[in-house]
Amino acid sequence: MKRSLLTILQYLFFVALGFLFVWLTVKDIKQAEWEHIKGSLANARRWVIVPVLAMLLLSHYSRALRWKILMEPLGFKPSTFNTWAAVMIGYLVNAGVPRLGEVVKCSILAKYEKVRVDRLVGTIVIERVVDLVCLIIVFIAALLFQGHVIGDYIADSFGNFFNDETGHTSYRKVLLVISIITVIALALYFLLKRYGHIDVVARIRNVIIGIGHGLNSIRLIKHKGAFLFHTLLIWTLYLLSTTAGLFALRETAYLGFAGGLTTLAVGSVGMILTPGGIGAYPLLVAKLMELYGLDPHTIGTALGWLLWSAQTLIIIVCGVIFSALFSYHNKKQRKIETR
Template sequence: MPKTLKNLIKFICFFGIGVLLIWLFTRGISPEQWSQINTAFRGANYWLLIPTMIIGIASHWFRAIRWKFLMKPLGYQPSTINTFFAVMVGYLVNLAIPRLGEVTRCGVIAKYEKVPADKLVGTMIAERAVDLLCLIFLMILTVLVQLETLGAYVNDEIIQKIGDKIAHANVTQLVIGVIILIAIIALIAWLLRRFAKSKIAVTVKNLARGILEGILSIGKMKNKGWFIVYSILIWACYLSQVYIGFYCMQETSHLGIAAALAVLMIGSVGMIVTPGGIGAYPPLVQKTLQLYGIPYVIGFAFGWIIWAAQTALVIVLGLISFIGLAVLNKAAVKETTA
């Protein structure tokens, strides 16, 4: 099957999931509630979205700088602007096809900064691992700080459901799964030894070596403190976006940092579930805000306003980055050949 067709099928499937979630979430809304939601939309102060977008740009810029810290131990120092453009192009592609954005941004840096793509994939994996740890830490902190408000919700909606799945899992199926996984790993190892000098085996080994080297780059950094600082800045920006966003609506303006932490924590799960959080982010935000006494229609409107602002920012910056990469690097080529 052609690669383009595969990507198209992926886009249709994931976009379809998002649309399905939107339909499931909105099908029970009555005409009276729609009227109240429209009123909430009209009453929002959209000017306050401007500072949230500026903070959003800062978070992406900090991410670009942090990514450079992972490349430095490998002997590469790409320009910050190219790295920023690559990050934004990756986010834009992710809106269409999940996880393809990570590959795309590695490809952008490989093309314009001549950094081996296999090593970049390793740094990207390391970066995502750090973000996952940050999210887990944030979840634990948020629940501990607001145990009375969030404890029951997290237990019922996350922990208990995971526990039920594990409890109902068939032991035989688990054993078979583990055996199959071990067999696959053993088969791959045997094939690599059997055809060690073949072109495919050499390519796979080089790719694995490059990825491992990229992942280990986090331990070779000389400026680990700054890497941590930029990681904190990235998540502080995410939190600030939600907190300032509360002031867009009078009904949410009284909410504090604690509620913003909860929205960020649970909303981040929505961003992971579907491309760009379409169909998942708004309802999760709405349900979270209900825990703080925010009416359904207000939570619905707020979730969609914040999601739309973030998505619009990614689309605009992504398109600008596409153009910026071509223009900026074309000029650089002319300077070097002049």
């Protein structure tokens, strides 16, 4: 009961946060600016949506294949269809409740395949770590190629976090953050060791052990080249689809790959902040366009919602389709196998 209540509260919080960002995006837009947004979208190269959706779909398929590679050292060999379906359904759930989709995709895959949910958690951790590294690389590349545009903004926005009133590094703040992380880690270790006999703590401990098995599996990956290939392919497709989205609007087409790189970096943060990036993604993209000298209330807003809509559309449509086909496909496969 408490877990259900916590899930509901978490869902309401992130949805409220998403709508807050939506409000922040549109609150200052005047009627004349709404007309400008409509005109910009009406003059957009609409045919670009087809390759954008195709690239996004291919990136999700590549992610499913990469997940299969991670499962192989654990002795799991699920079908490609079930893995791809689980990935898309997980994305669909994540659009409503952040992080819950990761649990759901492991659970539904375990329902029809000979896999263990607790062992799959480790593979999810590996995926997140690898994607975080890729996102950091994207940010570094964006700073290298577009530092003159976003460098000062990032420094002004985030660079003062560890600074004191004089603008110098506050070692007290740095020490405080390190101390808090250390205390949390020690407290968690003590609780797991001292109260491991309690059912709830034992479950958490088993999950952590499962994560350990999964993390260890990265060392045992048989097809490291294929894993690297799919990782590069996924993020290349993200970049290409984002750049194509910029090309769709005539006002942002000139930004090219460099603009696509910064938009991918900033937009990815928005996708993390709220369920499916609702509100946050368009807002951050609009603010980014302001750094390029474009009106954030018109062109920036139009671009942000256009890119977000394309990503959300592929997740909703494919998520619903795979949800409908998942059970039917596996029941059909079982009938064939039992003949």
